[in-house]
Amino acid sequence: MADNSSSDYRALFLQAEEGRRLAEEGRRLAEEGRKRAEEGHKLAEEGRKRAEEGRRLAEQRNLPTTFPEFIRACHTLLSIPLRVAASSRSTKGTIPQPKGKYCPTNLLQWADLPAKQQDIFTSVCNYLEPVRGAAPRHFPPHIALEELSRRISHRPLSSEQDLETYERLAVEDHIVDIIDELCKIPEAQKEFGLGDGVRFENHANSLDDAYTNQSDSQRARPDQFCIHRLDNNMSTLLTTVEYKPPHKLSVENLRTGLRPMNFWETVVKPRTIPIKEKEKLKYNAQHISGSAVTQHYHTMIEDGIPYAYLTNGLALVLLHIPYEDPSTLYYYLCEPNLDLKAEDSRAFDQPKTALARALCLCLMSFRSAPRDQNWRNAARAQLHIWKTSFDYTLSEIPEEELRQVPPDSEYTSSEYTGSEYLPSSPTSPPESRRMPTRSQPGCSPSDLGRHMESTDSSDSDSNQMAPGRKRGFSQITSSPPTQRAGRSDSHNAQGGRFQQNTAKFCTQRCLLGLCSSDLLDYNCPNVTRHQHGEKVERHHINGSTLLRLLNQQLDHNLDHNCWPLGNRGAYGSLFKLTCAEYGYTVAAKGTTSTLWTEVSGEAEIYRILQRVQGAATTVFVGSINLAKTYFLHGFGQVRHMLLMAWGGDSIAKLEQWPTLRQEILKSKKEFRALGVIHGDLRPENMLWNDELKRVLLIDLHKCPCVAWGKENLIGSGDFSQNRRDIQQKVKQWNPYIRSTRANIKAMSLGFHPAICNKARSSLKVKARDTTPVSAIIMDENKKKKLLGGIDKFLDERTRVWYARRGIEAKPLSQSICPSSSNVRCEGKSFGDPD
Numbered sequence: 001m002a003d004n005s006s007s008d009y010r011a012l013f014l015q016a017e018e019g020r021r022l023a024e025e026g027r028r029l030a031e032e033g034r035k036r037a038e039e040g041h042k043l044a045e046e047g048r049k050r051a052e053e054g055r056r057l058a059e060q061r062n063l064p065t066t067f068p069e070f071i072r073a074c075h076t077l078l079s080i081p082l083r084v085a086a087s088s089r090s091t092k093g094t095i096p097q098p099k100g101k102y103c104p105t106n107l108l109q110w111a112d113l114p115a116k117q118q119d120i121f122t123s124v125c126n127y128l129e130p131v132r133g134a135a136p137r138h139f140p141p142h143i144a145l146e147e148l149s150r151r152i153s154h155r156p157l158s159s160e161q162d163l164e165t166y167e168r169l170a171v172e173d174h175i176v177d178i179i180d181e182l183c184k185i186p187e188a189q190k191e192f193g194l195g196d197g198v199r200f201e202n203h204a205n206s207l208d209d210a211y212t213n214q215s216d217s218q219r220a221r222p223d224q225f226c227i228h229r230l231d232n233n234m235s236t237l238l239t240t241v242e243y244k245p246p247h248k249l250s251v252e253n254l255r256t257g258l259r260p261m262n263f264w265e266t267v268v269k270p271r272t273i274p275i276k277e278k279e280k281l282k283y284n285a286q287h288i289s290g291s292a293v294t295q296h297y298h299t300m301i302e303d304g305i306p307y308a309y310l311t312n313g314l315a316l317v318l319l320h321i322p323y324e325d326p327s328t329l330y331y332y333l334c335e336p337n338l339d340l341k342a343e344d345s346r347a348f349d350q351p352k353t354a355l356a357r358a359l360c361l362c363l364m365s366f367r368s369a370p371r372d373q374n375w376r377n378a379a380r381a382q383l384h385i386w387k388t389s390f391d392y393t394l395s396e397i398p399e400e401e402l403r404q405v406p407p408d409s410e411y412t413s414s415e416y417t418g419s420e421y422l423p424s425s426p427t428s429p430p431e432s433r434r435m436p437t438r439s440q441p442g443c444s445p446s447d448l449g450r451h452m453e454s455t456d457s458s459d460s461d462s463n464q465m466a467p468g469r470k471r472g473f474s475q476i477t478s479s480p481p482t483q484r485a486g487r488s489d490s491h492n493a494q495g496g497r498f499q500q501n502t503a504k505f506c507t508q509r510c511l512l513g514l515c516s517s518d519l520l521d522y523n524c525p526n527v528t529r530h531q532h533g534e535k536v537e538r539h540h541i542n543g544s545t546l547l548r549l550l551n552q553q554l555d556h557n558l559d560h561n562c563w564p565l566g567n568r569g570a571y572g573s574l575f576k577l578t579c580a581e582y583g584y585t586v587a588a589k590g591t592t593s594t595l596w597t598e599v600s601g602e603a604e605i606y607r608i609l610q611r612v613q614g615a616a617t618t619v620f621v622g623s624i625n626l627a628k629t630y631f632l633h634g635f636g637q638v639r640h641m642l643l644m645a646w647g648g649d650s651i652a653k654l655e656q657w658p659t660l661r662q663e664i665l666k667s668k669k670e671f672r673a674l675g676v677i678h679g680d681l682r683p684e685n686m687l688w689n690d691e692l693k694r695v696l697l698i699d700l701h702k703c704p705c706v707a708w709g710k711e712n713l714i715g716s717g718d719f720s721q722n723r724r725d726i727q728q729k730v731k732q733w734n735p736y737i738r739s740t741r742a743n744i745k746a747m748s749l750g751f752h753p754a755i756c757n758k759a760r761s762s763l764k765v766k767a768r769d770t771t772p773v774s775a776i777i778m779d780e781n782k783k784k785k786l787l788g789g790i791d792k793f794l795d796e797r798t799r800v801w802y803a804r805r806g807i808e809a810k811p812l813s814q815s816i817c818p819s820s821s822n823v824r825c826e827g828k829s830f831g832d833p834d
Contacts, residue, residue, distance in 0.1 A: 061146070064137035067128035068348060070174075073142055075353040077149035078170040079336055082313060084246045085158035095395045101298035102379075103386035107263040107290075110320055110330035117360040121351035124363070127188040128181060138181045139174075163245045163313050164225075172200045172225075175359050192366045196230040198238070224299065226633075227362055234566065237303055237633045238365040241358070242296045242310040248394060249292055251315045251335060252409035256282055257289025258317065258333050268386050281406040284397050291393040293317065294386055297329050301379055302631045304371035307364055309357075316357055323371070326379040338411050373558035377628045501563040503578045503585045505646035507691050511586065511619040512645075515543035523691075529583025541582060547622045547643065549579050550586075555627040564590075564632055569684070571595050571701060573635045577643065586621060587646045590630065590638035602642060602701040609674055609700075616667035618687075618696050619645040647696045652683035660688075663695040671697065679703050 065073060129135045148169060157163055179198045182188040189195075202225060224242045228235040261267070267290040274280050292310060300308050300321055309318045318332040340352040351360050371379075394402070503526075506514075510524035519537055520527055532540055541549075554562060560580065567574035572589040579585075591599045606613065606620035613619045621643040630638040651660060664686060671678060678685070679702035687696045 061142040064141055065139045065145075066135040066137055067125065067139065067178075068135075069142075070139035071353055071356060072348050073145045074170065074174060074355045075336065075340065075348070077142075077145045078152060079354050081149060081153040082166070082337075083153065083156035084314070085156040086247075095391050096389070098387050098389040098392045100385040100387045101294055101389075102301045102383040103263065103268060103290075103294045103388075104297055104329035105262065105264045105327040105384060106329070107258070107293075108260050108328055108330050110318065110332040113318060113320075113330075113332045116364065117351045117357070120360045120363050121356055123191065124178070124182065124188075124359070125349075127185050128178075139177060157245060157313050158247065160243065160245050163243045166313055167241075167243060167311065168200070171355055171358055174355055175362060176200070178359055179362070192363050194229070194366060195236075196232065198362065199228045199230055199235065200225055200241075201228065202226075224296070227365070229366060237305065237370070238362065239305050240296065240299055240303070240308045242292070242308075244292055244310060244312050244390065246312040246314055248390075249288065249312045251312065251411070252405050253285040253288045254312075254315055254317065254333055255409045255411055256406040257285035257287075258293075258331055263290065263329070264384050268384065277404075278407045281401065281404055282408070284401055285406040285409075287393055288390075288397070291388050291390045293319065293329065293331065294388060295390055297321070301326065301376065301383065302637075303633050304373075304376050304631065305365070306368050306371070307361055309361055311354075316354060318357065318361055323375070326375075327383060334413075335411055339413055373628065373630055376631050377558075380629070501576065503561070503576065503583075505576070505585050505587065508614045508619050508645045508689065509691070510645075511543075511584070511621060512614040514539045514541070514546065514584065515619065515621060517542045526583040526585055532582060543621050546579060546582070546584055546586075547624055549581060550577055550643065551624040551626075553580060554624070558626070558628055558630050562630075564630075568635055569699065571599050571699075572642075573632055573638065575641065577641075586643050587618075588641040588643050590632070590641045592636040593639045594636075596640045599640070599642065599701050602699075605676060605700040605703050606644075608676060609671065611674065612667075612670045614645070615692065615694060616670040616697060617700070618647040618689075618698055621645075644698075647687035647698050648689040649687060650684050651686045651688050651695065654688055660695065667695050667697050676700075676703050 128138070152166060152169060155162065157166060176198055179194060182192065183194050183197050224240055226240050227238045229238050267286050270283075274283050296308055296310050296319060300306075300319065306323070307318070307320055309316055311317070314337065315333060315335045318334070320330040322328060322330070334352070334357060336352055336354045336357065340347050340350075351357060506526055507521050507524045510521040510527070510530070513519050513521055517539060520530055520539060524530070530539060534540075553560065554577075561578040563576045565574045565576055572591040572595070575588040575590050577586050577588050589599070589602075600623070603620070603623050606617070609617055623640065623642050626639050626641065632638050651664075654660070667686075668678065668681075678697050678700065680699060681697070685697060685699040687698060688694075689696050
């Protein structure tokens, strides 16, 4: 019994244990199930959160960015991924000979730039990210910048075109976007003087360059771009930027080549050229970097801009020319990808990205006044000239030297807290600060020692004798314009804000009376000033006196009562001039010395057309030559002007009504009545004048000859040639008029083909022989025979006909000089303009 009980107890115990085990297992499984359920719920919740985060991020990527987000994204997505292709550093193809360029005497570090840019950047942040309320989202979304990054990083920089494209997409377009947003904030627009915004465009070649290189189809693309402020239909040059690809201008050469120095003595005129490898590489780096900044410095002097920058995509060199010392160039070298660490949350509060640096320099340019013409001429007269070009400098250095890294090329930030190289002047000096003028005796040279302690005291004397250097810059002929925070309505089309352009043009009848010393035109808006406080009916002065007064006025101050109007053609640019003493306001066609050989002939045509001035063409006052150079951005150096009455607006801007064509034909007929055929009848050269209700033909320098119609010729028999045939012959010979060999033949056609035929018959030349007469009359006897025959042909009736029209008809034997190719034909010179 006892054994059975023990077995039963054991069985019951085992069963109980098994039950407990099973129960425990069940509880464990249940707990595991619960945990798995909780885990599944947790995973589901995490998945939901990830999905929500994904949707939020997707929405965020498609949302416009705030200003801080935009600055950060542009740096991380566009600047950091930038790659440079391994490319030859030498310049291929034909390198033009270098031209003389203004170069600085001293190159100094621009130490206070970071503080100036920080102030501007903080102000921009305050406008675009106000403290109160949500930050506005005005800029491109992340997804757009990511796509732009993909496109940019796909192609490494390997050419000028690549760098130009990168800078346009990664920097320029974004600067335009930011300034457009600032323009919408009245306080920001006023503080920075933003006008209607900003525009980047290619730097225009001067007309002299275009004229001298018009046959060169292989001219290089421009590597300089201009930044303009927009105001209604006008644009004002703010600053310029130059692009040099990194395979030509490397960051290593910039690091080694740019340092505080006497630039003229160290780079341009060194005492010795080093031979040792390291010193030679350092010498090369200084020349490469120096040539690049000099090229830009030259533009800054001529355009009168205080700020500019150049970049190779990886580094920026910000430049500044102080007002009172244009011989000194301040530079600031920065490399945004090394200056700024993306993981630093406070790093983007400073303007250290490429976009922020360029933006702040643009805004500094908005705040500054351009230098006037007197400043530019005074600076130009004092500066060194260095015959250089960037590509030419590269071509002079062997390829193996270009591939080597120069010494001391490790990057060190340009951040600087001392004052040794601080500019000694504010951005734009106040109106009261006036530099001594060149005419003042006893003016001492400027003390360059305040900038460079190591400069020898005899430098000023040695510089005076240095080639390409006239004198130390110690005299400026005018005071700077008043500095103020924002520009308003007082700047002109050329880029200055020196005076308001409110004068109204004198009428055609007013200037016609002036040139003939006749009656005043009381419809002229300036008639009260013409009377000079007296009740008179006639002009106090004549055209010659007005020319003299305007010439003296411009020789004294080119910025006074002289405004470029922005209308530029192939050979001239339009100005408005006002005589300060008598109030005469005229239009002026300004041109360069190179183009003057072409344009000056226009004065002769106006004299031939004297009878129809103020009817078929505008009233011509005369021409003047400037003692100083007027630097006109995108045009060149203006030294000559043709003065005339304001003609009106181009017919291209008008609706074409039926009588307009009749008016054009009427003016053309009056031209032909005096023997002139206009050689360039485009809409731009036909103006509608509201005063006269006439179409005026202008731009007469391309009238190559004087062609006489049938109805204007005297007598019969010899003058039986049809007028259409005459015009066809003139049209046929127009392309050859500019050549010396065709001058005499053109002269003959100018009278009438009958004269040419008579000349040929006297020389026994076959009718089909098209040899120019100038090539035939090499024999002196034949020449005398020809001249005598033509002189007799001009009988007394023809002379009378000429005299009635105010045209001088000298005997041709007195008009053709055997030692000259110039031919005088009824007041028109047909000398070879080239």
